Amino acid sequence: NVRLHSLKRTLVPGSSEHEDAAVIDQEIQRLDRIVRDVLHFARPAEPRPVTITAGSLFSRVRDLLDSQLEKASIRLSLASSPPLRIRVDPQQIEQVLINLIQNAAESIGRDGTITLRARSTLMPLAGHATPVVILEVIDTGKGIPLKVQERLFDPFFTTKEAGTGLGLSIAARIVEKHGGALQYQTEVDRGTTFGIVLPRVEKNEDEVSTENFTH
Ligand SMILES: Nc1ncnc2c1ncn2[C@@H]1O[C@H](COP(=O)(O)OP(=O)(O)O)[C@@H](O)[C@H]1O
Ligand SMILES: [Mg+2]
Known part of the structure; x- marks a missing residue:
């Protein structure tokens, strides 16, 4: 994701490449959330109260x-x-x-x-x-x-x-x-x-x- 951000900086804001990079960024975040949820769902930790x-x-x-x-x-x-x-x-x-x-x-x-x-x-x-x-x-x-x-x-x-x-x-x-x-x-x-x-x-x-x- 750090690489994606440095890539985004080299692209002209408003260009279609820049927009593509933004979509990729959003999709990574979405997948990240799904993976996190699924893992938590599959393996809930024992509470430590x-x-x-x-x-x-x-x-x-x-x-x-x-x-x-x-x-x-x-x-x-x-x-x-x-x-x-x-x-x-x-x-x-x-x-x-x-x-x-x-x-x-x-x-x-x-x-x-x-x-x-x-x-x-x-x-x-x-x-x-x-x-x-x-x-x-x-x-x-x-x-x-x-x-x-x-x-x-x-x-x-x-x-x-x-x-x-x-x-x-x-x-x-x-x-x-x-x-x-x-x-x-x-x-x-x-x-x-x-x-x-x-x-x-x-x-x-x-x-x-x-x-x-x-x-
Ligand atoms: N506070 C809320 N107000 C209205 N609808 C809600 C609320 N909380 C949950 N829901 C409904 O319950 C569904 C399931 O919620 P959740 O299990 O958190 O999954 P997700 O947020 O990924 O859809 C949501 O898609 C939404 O339709
Ligand atoms: Mg929810």
């Missing part, structure tokens, strides 16, 4: 995606949330958030808002009311028609020309590996909210410091 707050995950993801979304006039806003603790593999749950935000952005297209919010509630998990944290990705996109909802989590199901249809399958599997669940609510023409439901870590349950986890 640490205790962190929902807010710290949100800030990292925002730092990662903010400038890209800004180009499409999409605002990524962090709803103020209490410091809720969860025990997760940060890289994996970040991957889930990225997949959900990517879908949200693709549904919006241009001009809209994606809100990240964490809230806590009780949910019947494994047969009894369990305190959970829900990490929500709220979009002002097109919503999901019923026909699409029926196949939403099917691997390779996509409505996009360049989609892999693996984003939600991978997301759901990662969340299930964490003992949680992926849920959604949607309304056509209004938007969609995806929720990552995770068991909540109580205050004294785990005193592991996570100040120094790194990628």
